[in-house]
Amino acid sequence: MPVVRPASPPEPLDIAARLREAITRGQLMPNERLIEAELAQSYGVNRANIRMALAMLDQEGLVVREPNRGARVRAVSEAEAVEIAETRLAIEGLLARRAAERATPADRRTLRAIEKDMRRAIEQSDYAAFSRTNAALHGEIQRIAGNETANRILKTLKTHLVRLQYRVIMLPDRSKSSLKEHGAIVEAICAGDADGAEAAMRQHLLNFRNLLRRSIEAARLGGF
Amino acid sequence: MPVVRPASPPEPLDIAARLREAITRGQLMPNERLIEAELAQSYGVNRANIRMALAMLDQEGLVVREPNRGARVRAVSEAEAVEIAETRLAIEGLLARRAAERATPADRRTLRAIEKDMRRAIEQSDYAAFSRTNAALHGEIQRIAGNETANRILKTLKTHLVRLQYRVIMLPDRSKSSLKEHGAIVEAICAGDADGAEAAMRQHLLNFRNLLRRSIEAARLGGF
DNA sequence: GTTATCAATATTGTCAACAATTCAGTCGAC
DNA sequence: GTCGACTGAATTGTTGACAATATTGATAAC
Numbered sequence: 001m002p003v004v005r006p007a008s009p010p011e012p013l014d015i016a017a018r019l020r021e022a023i024t025r026g027q028l029m030p031n032e033r034l035i036e037a038e039l040a041q042s043y044g045v046n047r048a049n050i051r052m053a054l055a056m057l058d059q060e061g062l063v064v065r066e067p068n069r070g071a072r073v074r075a076v077s078e079a080e081a082v083e084i085a086e087t088r089l090a091i092e093g094l095l096a097r098r099a100a101e102r103a104t105p106a107d108r109r110t111l112r113a114i115e116k117d118m119r120r121a122i123e124q125s126d127y128a129a130f131s132r133t134n135a136a137l138h139g140e141i142q143r144i145a146g147n148e149t150a151n152r153i154l155k156t157l158k159t160h161l162v163r164l165q166y167r168v169i170m171l172p173d174r175s176k177s178s179l180k181e182h183g184a185i186v187e188a189i190c191a192g193d194a195d196g197a198e199a200a201m202r203q204h205l206l207n208f209r210n211l212l213r214r215s216i217e218a219a220r221l222g223g224f
Numbered sequence: 225m226p227v228v229r230p231a232s233p234p235e236p237l238d239i240a241a242r243l244r245e246a247i248t249r250g251q252l253m254p255n256e257r258l259i260e261a262e263l264a265q266s267y268g269v270n271r272a273n274i275r276m277a278l279a280m281l282d283q284e285g286l287v288v289r290e291p292n293r294g295a296r297v298r299a300v301s302e303a304e305a306v307e308i309a310e311t312r313l314a315i316e317g318l319l320a321r322r323a324a325e326r327a328t329p330a331d332r333r334t335l336r337a338i339e340k341d342m343r344r345a346i347e348q349s350d351y352a353a354f355s356r357t358n359a360a361l362h363g364e365i366q367r368i369a370g371n372e373t374a375n376r377i378l379k380t381l382k383t384h385l386v387r388l389q390y391r392v393i394m395l396p397d398r399s400k401s402s403l404k405e406h407g408a409i410v411e412a413i414c415a416g417d418a419d420g421a422e423a424a425m426r427q428h429l430l431n432f433r434n435l436l437r438r439s440i441e442a443a444r445l446g447g448f
Numbered sequence: 449g450t451t452a453t454c455a456a457t458a459t460t461g462t463c464a465a466c467a468a469t470t471c472a473g474t475c476g477a478c
Numbered sequence: 479g480t481c482g483a484c485t486g487a488a489t490t491g492t493t494g495a496c497a498a499t500a501t502t503g504a505t506a507a508c
Contacts, residue, residue: 016283035459046492048272051460055276056283059240061376068460068499083373086318090374094314149307150314152285153377259489270462275491292469292490 030075089205096201098145240277254299313429320425322369
């Protein structure tokens with residue numbers, strides 16, 4: 001018998017994760033009904049599995065379930081999006097602080113390297129690379145901070161934001177000021193300046209929140 | 225047909241909530257196995273319900289489930305308890321800030337009234353009342369801040385902490401310094417001082433975290 | 449035309465039986 | 479005695495059938 005399990009079966013693969021991805025990707029739209037039998041068939045699993053997955057996503061806040069009336073993709077209101085962005089700000093501020101306190105020399109080198117990649121991506125107007133390096137930088141800070149609890153929460157918050165984020169990223173010149181903000185964060189963390197790191201991260205995410213708010217305004221006025 | 229539903233049936237009553245309470249109350253101990261059939265019987269529901277509830281609590285982080293090996297009550301390590309306390313600090317800091325920005329005159333009166341009750345409880349050494357007013361104060365700040373997202377997260381964080389909290393509360397003279405800290409928070413919020421409110425809340429919860437850490441140390445040295 | 453009533457359908461909730469897996473202990477070989 | 483294979487029990491995972499509830503559409507009454 002093999003010591004290593006036979007390459008985790010592709011079938012069940014955690015249905016909740018697959019549904020989560022479908023929702024964040026927009027394949028399942030807000031308020032769309034999630035019919036157990038349908039999902040069971042299209043994912044090739046039993047209804048009981050779908051049921052459990054929906055219960056988990058409900059707990060996570062991605063879907064809402066009403067007794068005897070089934071589940072829908074939860075629509076995040078505009079006000080709620082701002083709430084989420086603010087909560088994220090608070091948590092990532094903490095993580096930046098901790099990262100500044102804990103970063104090793106190797107960690108600092110990594111951060112600087114990512115920042116460099118980010119600068120190159122922007123110079124070349126490579127938005128995909130920018131997005132990637134952006135995620136890498138925040139991820140590295142999370143890793144350095146080493147607060148698993150906060151990381152888990154942050155992950156679900158980001159999941160909720162993804163559906164709206166594209167608006168902000170696409171704003172002109174956002175990436176350039178974003179680079180400056182990221183630079184300040186990296187600088188403070190590498191200098192071991194906890195207060196500065198938290199402040200810089202807050203400023204960065206505060207800008208994000210304000211842009212989000214404004215783009216929501218714009219969309220509303222634009223008759224979206 | 226009645227417009228109001230016929231007084232929600234006491235039977236299902238959301239099994240997840242009942243399990244959650246049993247865990248926080250310590251009726252279900254850390255690492256204890258949660259056997260579906262047993263739970264189904266003792267709660268008088270079907271195994272499918274238990275299964276869904278366990279999936280939700282898993283998502284919430286209160287239990288861990290391993291494939292084919294069932295679920296157990298998740299044991300929070302000491303390091304993790306400190307992590308949780310820090311994350312809580314970050315979020316409640318945000319809430320205090322928001323509360324300072326949003327509090328109406330009526331809100332301020334309410335906060336001051338709760339603080340007064342708290343002072344009386346301490347003067348009379350009524351620990352139960354102190355605990356109650358303590359929860360009321362934090363709850364009122366949450367309500368005023370009006371960030372549902374953060375509130376939800378905070379609630380689950382507190383759920384995790386409850387199992388350890390008693391150690392800190394029982395420390396001598398903790399309630400007196402706690403009263404001072406709460407006073408500073410209320411003062412800042414009522415003055416509309418956002419920075420001050422956040423700082424005061426942080427200081428309060430930082431003290432809590434440090435006491436938690438110390439009591440954990442003590443327990444370990446004491447051969448617990 | 450609008451509303452109320454009812455049947456038909458779609459969907460969720462419940463349940464029990466069965467299959468698959470893990471776990472505990474026994475037995476035998478060495 | 480120790481290790482390993484084996485058997486039986488305990489437990490989780492899966493499945494299908496059925497009951498309960500909600501939704502839809504049609505029909506009738508006004």
